[in-house]
Amino acid sequence: MPTPQPGRPVRGSTTGRPLMAALDLLGRRWTLRIIWELRDGPVGPRPLLARCEGLSSSVLYQRLTELTRAAVIASSPAGYELTPLGARLREALAPLDAWSAEWAEICSDPA
Helix, strand or coil, X not given: CCCCCCXXXXXXXXXXXXXXXXXXXXXXXXXXXXXHHCCCCCECXXXXXXXXXXXXXXXXXXXXXXXXXXXXXXXXXXXXXXXHHHHHHHHHHHHXXXXXXXXXXXXXXXX
16 A cells, blocks of 8 residues: 555545545554654664554554655654654644543543
């Protein structure tokens, strides 16, 4: 499966609207977890694999390749790290994180 790119057909969009391409990329198994694990700086592939219990090495390397091609992460001597674009993605996800916390509270309310 090719790396989702704006302007190319992706799941849910034959036109490859940028938002749909981003959601296709972010909706892939383990993608958001990998981005989360890189939040504090570079992490090598072995420590990253250890942090993501249940993640296979083949899926890890597939996601690292996709995220690198998408310019969200980059390889450095210290490991993989978020690019400036990847850091902005983390910032963009913060409101969704806040919304999901509110949603969890409402869903757990017995009323």
